[in-house]
Structures are given as C-alpha cells and as structure tokens.
Amino acid sequence: MGKRRTISAIDVGTTKVCTLIAEVGDNGQMRIAGVGTVPSKGMHKGMVVNINEAKETVRDSVKRAEQSSGYKVESAYIGVTGRHITGKNETGVVAVTRNDRLVRPDDLRRVLQNAQSVKMGAEQRILHMIPRHYAVDGQDGVQNPVGMHGFKLDAEAHVITTGVSSVQNLVKCIRGWELMWRTSFSRH
Numbered sequence: 001m002g003k004r005r006t007i008s009a010i011d012v013g014t015t016k017v018c019t020l021i022a023e024v025g026d027n028g029q030m031r032i033a034g035v036g037t038v039p040s041k042g043m044h045k046g047m048v049v050n051i052n053e054a055k056e057t058v059r060d061s062v063k064r065a066e067q068s069s070g071y072k073v074e075s076a077y078i079g080v081t082g083r084h085i086t087g088k089n090e091t092g093v094v095a096v097t098r099n100d101r102l103v104r105p106d107d108l109r110r111v112l113q114n115a116q117s118v119k120m121g122a123e124q125r126i127l128h129m130i131p132r133h134y135a136v137d138g139q140d141g142v143q144n145p146v147g148m149h150g151f152k153l154d155a156e157a158h159v160i161t162t163g164v165s166s167v168q169n170l171v172k173c174i175r176g177w178e179l180m181w182r183t184s185f186s187r188h
Helices: 051-069 105-115 164-186
Strands: 005-012 016-024 030-039 077-079 086-095 124-136 139-142 152-163
Touching (some): 105 152
Antiparallel strands (some): 005 016
16 A cells, blocks of 8 residues: 555634644545644734744644644645735636637636736735636626637636735745754754
C-alpha cells in the first residue's frame, strides 16, 4: 500500500484558528483525520493585529491537528476573511474575430480577463473570480458558450478583491508557524 495522500486547510479567524487534515482516498472521497482548534490571538475582525501572537496560535492549531492525525501538514489551503474582502459583479465583452465565428476556450479567457480589468486602489488585488454567465450576440443565460457561433461574447463574473497588506500579514503568520516549528524541531 502506497503513501496516503492528505489535504490540509487552515482557517484563521477572529475567535478561533482551526486546522483540518483529511485523508484522500483513491476514489477522491475525503475522511477527516485530524482537527486542531485553538482560541485565536492576534486577530481582530479577520485581520492580523499582532503577528507574533497570530503565528503562535496557527502553530498550536497545526500541531494539534498533526498530533490527532499522525500526519504532517506540508501545505494547506488558507481561508481568507475580513472586512478587507469585497466582491462585485463585473462584465467583459470581446469580439469573436475568427472567420468561422466559433467561440473557443481562448475567447473565454479573453472575456474573463476583460471582466477582471476592474479599477481598484493600489492596495487591492483580485483574490478570485467566479464566472456567472455568458451571452453570445445578446442571447443571455448561456452557461458554456464554447462551440457556439457568434460575433460578440459577453461575460458577467463575480470579482472578489482583497487588501494586499492584510493578505501579506496573514501569509507571514502561516509561513511563520512553519519556521517556528522547524526551528523548535531542529534544536532537539
């Protein structure tokens, strides 16, 4: 039997930090193998206010999840929350310029890039974008326009932005537990 595959997630919140470690089966099903939940320190309204306290809290949460599962967290999905997160619907429009007027995956990429060219402050960055629907030559409600014929492709997407410094501080806390853990481990 080969090495078991795991997936980890860390949610750093205002009231608690929770780390989950799940085993992923060959069929893609997941089973929670370990959980580490600790009261949060160094956070306020989803934002880091004390990096050292937040690092320590993340480290403790990860350590508990590792102990309860028997697995090491090598990488993790991180939940990003807080008042610095905003979202709004944006539209993009592109012309289908090929002679056959057939919408291709490249047209989808172009129209979504057009939709995400939102004006925002220098401190904001796009965190995620969710396509909502498309229109081909004014025909609304198209879920997947690839393969359709048309002259004009429209897209509506939900664009989620975040404050750069807020995410950088959170990343510093996550990476900080890794360094603290390795450092304390290497002293023994």
